[in-house]
Amino acid sequence: xxxxxxxxxxxxxxxxxxxxGCYLYDADGRRYLDFTAGIGVTSTGHCHPTVVAxxxxxxxxxxxxxxxxxxxxxxxxxxxxxxxxxxxxxxTLFFANSGSEAVEAxxxxxxxxxxxxxxxxxxxxFHGRTVAAATMTTSGTRFSxxxxxxxxxxxxxxxxxxxxxxxxxxxxxxxxxxxxDYLLATLTSPAETAAFIVExxxxxxxxxxxxTRFFQGLRERADxxxxxxxFDEIQTGFGRTGKFFGHQHFDVRPDVxxxxxxxxxxxxxxxxxxxxxxxxxxxxxxxxGTYGGNAVACAAAVATLDVIExxxxxxxxxxxxxxxxxxxxxxxxxxxxxxxxxxxxxxxEFTTATGEPDTATATAAQKAAVDKGLLxxxxxxxxxxVRMIPPLIVTDTQVDxxxxxxxxxxxxx
Numbered sequence: 435x436x437x438x439x440x441x442x443x444x445x446x447x448x449x450x451x452x453x454x455g456c457y458l459y460d461a462d463g464r465r466y467l468d469f470t471a472g473i474g475v476t477s478t479g480h481c482h483p484t485v486v487a488x489x490x491x492x493x494x495x496x497x498x499x500x501x502x503x504x505x506x507x508x509x510x511x512x513x514x515x516x517x518x519x520x521x522x523x524x525x526t527l528f529f530a531n532s533g534s535e536a537v538e539a540x541x542x543x544x545x546x547x548x549x550x551x552x553x554x555x556x557x558x559x560f561h562g563r564t565v566a567a568a569t570m571t572t573s574g575t576r577f578s579x580x581x582x583x584x585x586x587x588x589x590x591x592x593x594x595x596x597x598x599x600x601x602x603x604x605x606x607x608x609x610x611x612x613x614x615d616y617l618l619a620t621l622t623s624p625a626e627t628a629a630f631i632v633e634x635x636x637x638x639x640x641x642x643x644x645x646t647r648f649f650q651g652l653r654e655r656a657d658x659x660x661x662x663x664x665f666d667e668i669q670t671g672f673g674r675t676g677k678f679f680g681h682q683h684f685d686v687r688p689d690v691x692x693x694x695x696x697x698x699x700x701x702x703x704x705x706x707x708x709x710x711x712x713x714x715x716x717x718x719x720x721x722x723g724t725y726g727g728n729a730v731a732c733a734a735a736v737a738t739l740d741v742i743e744x745x746x747x748x749x750x751x752x753x754x755x756x757x758x759x760x761x762x763x764x765x766x767x768x769x770x771x772x773x774x775x776x777x778x779x780x781x782x783e784f785t786t787a788t789g790e791p792d793t794a795t796a797t798a799a800q801k802a803a804v805d806k807g808l809l810x811x812x813x814x815x816x817x818x819x820v821r822m823i824p825p826l827i828v829t830d831t832q833v834d835x836x837x838x839x840x841x842x843x844x845x846x847x
Contacts, residue, residue: 445470445800445812447804448460448466448809449461452480453480453481454479454481455479455480455482455825456479456480456824456832457480458480458809464807465807466807466809467807467808467809467832467835467836468809468824468825469809469824470810470823471824471825472700473669473695473823474637474669474695474823475695475696475699476696476699476700476825477672477695477696477742477747477825477826478699478741478747478825478827479699479825480825482699482737484737484740485738485741488733488736488737489701489733491733492730492734493730495729497728497729497730498725498728498729499729500724501726502722506729506732508729508730508733509732511732511736512732512735512736513527515736515739516707516739519678519679520707521679521681521682521687521691523687523709524688524690524707524709525707525709525710526708526713526714527705527707528706528713529703529704529705529726529727529732530704530705530706530723530726531702531703531704531725531726531728532562532694532702532704533561533668533692533694533704534562534563534564535564535704535723536668536692536694536704536705537567537631537692538562538564538566538567539705539721540629540664540690540692540706541566541570541629541631542721543712543713543716543720544628544664544689544690545628546715546717547628547662547712547715548628548629548660548661548662550625550627550628551586551587551626552587552588552589552628553570553588553589553627553628553629554588554591554614554618554622554627555570555571555588555591555630555631555632556572556591556592556610556630557572557590557591557592557593558572558593558595558636558642558815559571559572559593559631559632559633559636559666560636560637560638560639561666563577565584568581568584569584569585570588571638572590572639573637573638573639573640573813573814573815574638574639574815574817577638589617589621591610592609592610592614593610593632593642593644594606594607594644594645594648595636595642597642597771597772597774597783603645604647607645607647607651610648611648614651614652614655618655618659624658624660624661625659627659627661628661629656629661629663629664630652630655630662630663630664631664631666632644632652632663632664632665632666633669633670633680634649634665634667634675634679634680634683634776635669635675635680635776635779637668637670637779637813638813638814639813639814639815640783640813640814640815641779641780642774642781643683643775643776646683646684646686649681649684650686652686653686653687662689662712663687663690664689664690665679665680665681665688665690665692666692667679667681667692667693668692668693668704669695671691671693671694671695671697672693672697672738673696673742673747673748673751673777674695674696674751674777674778674779675751675755676748676749676752676753676755676756676777676778677748677752678748680776683776689708689712690707690708690712692704692706693705693706693707696826697735698731698732698734699734699738699741701730701731701734701735702725702728702731703727703728703731703732703734703735745827747827748826750826750828751778751826752777754778754828754830754833755775755776755777755779755780757830757833758778758780758822758824759773759774761833762780762822762837765837765840766782766844769784769785769844769847770782770785770844771784771785771789775822778822778826778828779821779822779823780823781813781820783796783814783818783819784796784799784818784819784820785818791814791816791818792818793816793817793818795818795847796812796817796820797812797817799820799843799844799847800812800820802843802846803820803839803843806843807839808839808840810822824836
């Protein structure tokens with residue numbers, strides 16, 4: 435009998451029959467409030483009618499039109515529509531399928547554009563599972579162990595993770611910038627450094643936001659040394675943080691961004707955005723792929739942009755995110771050492787009485803929530819952070835419902 439790989443461990447025992455909005459339903463009709471959103475993918479909720487209609491209509495017209503062979507309307511329309519939301523100056527796009535592909539495309543671009551071999555990533559970042567992306571990932575060894583040697587040319591600098599260091603945000607930021615300067619003096623010369631690649635909020639690393647002084651410090655050093663600044667917006671993009679892109683909270687200009695996840699409400703679509711001048715420095719043949727810019731995925735992405743705009747979902751993410759974080763903070767027990775996040779990215783870090791990571795309690799809390807009808811996930815290097823990632827359409831009542839379940843979970847631990 436054929437079966438799935440035994441290495442694919444399931445976070446929940448739920449076997450889904452269908453989804454609608456913020457809810458998933460199993461084969462017996464039990465309803466679950468989904469605060470995983472497919473790991474931040476179903477931005478407009480499950481099966482939003484506008485997205486469904488656009489995908490259905492496109493399936494009947496053209497499913498696949500390989501976009502280095504032919505052009506099609508959904509691809510051209512999406513490219514034009516993204517111009518209204520992309521950061522100023524990032525006016526050229528390359529589309530792929532997954533976040534890892536987008537990260538690797540960004541890596542190829544910055545190396546080819548600068549002629550420099552090295553990149554700097556930041557401790558706790560997650561950028562994907564393919565070899566290059568896994569090399570750049572430092573949120574946990576589970577993503578890179580067992581298939582060495584990894585790619586050369588990647589250097590890791592600290593991220594200002596104040597809670598882990600036991601410092602204030604200012605102290606952690608001073609340390610991170612000082613160590614970055616030391617890295618550039620000792621490990622990778624600025625003249626050989628193509629880019630800084632960073633998440634605005636560490637995702638798999640534990641839902642840890644950066645801060646304005648840190649990111650502006652990266653921008654200043656990048657400008658001084660001719661280094662490019664790449665923001666990995668795969669999880670933080672498309673309204674998730676309460677602004678359209680996560681870096682916009684920090685008043686900093688990127689040279690490249692990577693996009694995926696919430697872009698197409700569940701259809702596989704990713705990409706990178708850069709200026710035309712920078713993108714033109716990529717070498718011929720370095721960008722392509724069979725399925726990138728798929729017609730149905732692009733149609734769904736256009737519909738997703740329609741929904742985000744029409745329903746005010748960026749503002750909703752900001753308001754509902756503040757409600758969710760405040761509630762999680764108020765409910766925090768002694769088992770929770772820190773609550774943090776940005777918009778609809780909220781994490782609760784479980785620690786022992788001595789401040790050590792408490793993976794067992796975090797796992798128990800996540801499983802207890804599922805048993806009570808609330809789907810959650812864990813993250814962090816020790817998987818001791820319970821994360822809440824509802825769709826952007828989540829209502830105040832649904833946030834209250836989730837908090838009520840979370841309160842029961844914490845009371846029973």
